[in-house]
Amino acid sequence: MYNPLLLPDLRVMLDEQDEAAMAEFCVALHPAVASEVLEGLESKEVWQVLQNCDWERRSEIFRYLPLTFQIELVQNVDRETLSKLIEVMVPDDRVDLLERLDSEHVEDVLPLIAQAERSDIRKLLSYEEDSAGSIMTTEYASLPEEISVRESLDQLRQQAPDRETIYYVYVVDEGRRLRGFISLRDLILAKPDTPISDVMERDVISVRVDDDQEFVARELAKYDFIAIPVVDNQNQLVGIVTHDDALDVVQEEATEDAHRLGAVEPLEDSYLETPLLTLAWKRGIWLVLLLVAAFATAYVLKQYEDVSTEFHWMILFIPLVLASGGNAGSQSATLVIRTLAIEEMSRRETIKIAKREFLLALMLGGGLMVLGGGWAVCFDSITPMRAFVVGLTVFLVVLFGAFIGAMLPMGFRKLGMDPALMSNPLIAALVDVLGVFIYYNVALALIAT
Numbered sequence: 001m002y003n004p005l006l007l008p009d010l011r012v013m014l015d016e017q018d019e020a021a022m023a024e025f026c027v028a029l030h031p032a033v034a035s036e037v038l039e040g041l042e043s044k045e046v047w048q049v050l051q052n053c054d055w056e057r058r059s060e061i062f063r064y065l066p067l068t069f070q071i072e073l074v075q076n077v078d079r080e081t082l083s084k085l086i087e088v089m090v091p092d093d094r095v096d097l098l099e100r101l102d103s104e105h106v107e108d109v110l111p112l113i114a115q116a117e118r119s120d121i122r123k124l125l126s127y128e129e130d131s132a133g134s135i136m137t138t139e140y141a142s143l144p145e146e147i148s149v150r151e152s153l154d155q156l157r158q159q160a161p162d163r164e165t166i167y168y169v170y171v172v173d174e175g176r177r178l179r180g181f182i183s184l185r186d187l188i189l190a191k192p193d194t195p196i197s198d199v200m201e202r203d204v205i206s207v208r209v210d211d212d213q214e215f216v217a218r219e220l221a222k223y224d225f226i227a228i229p230v231v232d233n234q235n236q237l238v239g240i241v242t243h244d245d246a247l248d249v250v251q252e253e254a255t256e257d258a259h260r261l262g263a264v265e266p267l268e269d270s271y272l273e274t275p276l277l278t279l280a281w282k283r284g285i286w287l288v289l290l291l292v293a294a295f296a297t298a299y300v301l302k303q304y305e306d307v308s309t310e311f312h313w314m315i316l317f318i319p320l321v322l323a324s325g326g327n328a329g330s331q332s333a334t335l336v337i338r339t340l341a342i343e344e345m346s347r348r349e350t351i352k353i354a355k356r357e358f359l360l361a362l363m364l365g366g367g368l369m370v371l372g373g374g375w376a377v378c379f380d381s382i383t384p385m386r387a388f389v390v391g392l393t394v395f396l397v398v399l400f401g402a403f404i405g406a407m408l409p410m411g412f413r414k415l416g417m418d419p420a421l422m423s424n425p426l427i428a429a430l431v432d433v434l435g436v437f438i439y440y441n442v443a444l445a446l447i448a449t
Helices: 006-016 019-028 031-038 043-050 055-062 067-074 079-088 091-100 103-112 115-126 149-162 184-189 213-223 243-261 276-303 305-310 312-342 347-377 384-414 424-448
Strands: 140-144 165-172 178-183 227-231 237-242
Touching (some): 006 031, 019 031, 031 043, 043 067, 067 091, 079 103, 079 115, 091 115, 140 237, 149 184, 165 184, 165 237, 178 184, 213 227, 213 243, 276 305, 305 312, 312 347, 312 384, 347 384
Parallel strands (some): 140 165
Antiparallel strands (some): 227 237
């Protein structure tokens, strides 16, 4: 957290037009800290501060600003300044920014950018959203395999200033096909005259350019990599995904899952940065869907209106029955969705999960059956048979609720859809309909006959 006194000091610098102090502010502080202070200024004031440092430092500070604020900033600056900023930004960050700008604005700026960077931008923008290609950077270190360690270190010294990371060095052939890799540590420890081909690792773990970004993040976490190479269908090295980008993906995916589990369409920006109308829409569509599900529950209740009139005591325990099934289903859905989010499930593991949830439902349902039936007896006019109806219904609803909560997310994953679409409120709403049906039919079977 930055010192809150920095913002008033910065405002004083702006009022006094103290360019030397503003330059010192940009250089002395970590870019992330500087950007946090700049968020308290108007966009014109931010540019007044940033113009006092070199372009490289500007881009370093700019990358830590929230994406919505970046968009606001670039819409209040001339084309030349924007094109120069984009030119010096790291590839994945500038693509994130350009993807959020109007296409006309992008096409207006691109001609002012150097040919090499412009080609790189167009290539990265062409990759499908949420794919490895959309989050990778093309600033990686690479070497041919026929040179020596000494020559490799000489080449790395030249490449280092323009590369995002040089800890992993990728070995490619003349056609840019990935042949292996070597860590900077191994390169330094190797004898100078040793050929790279003798010390490099040939068993390279890589991802495809069209792989899902969530899969890429899992691969990085699985192998504890700092970066992972990205190849095309001809095994040509096209970029790398670094650990910081993978962390962003993990956070983004976790946020999306949290939103969907709460029956909210995922937000592109933070809660406070999202317009009210957008929030209303993203929450409203789910509320309408849940309203339809609740209407279905009311419709099923309507079919048993005569039974409710005859056995009016049943109405007392409808909340107990519905809450038990909905809560059990939500628990199962939460556990399964989180499991699916962090690892791939084989057919065997899917069957294992189904078996575990069934056994858990038997255990939990049995316990709640005893408690529910026992508490029901404490009510006036509730006979042991009526209490048994309540307890048995709770058992069955928990059994079906837990099974549905576990299987529906896995079914969605099988269809190639996000398992988190099976939100907890939606699971609860579906189990409510089933719970009412089970409750009245158990009563009819055990008491009315």
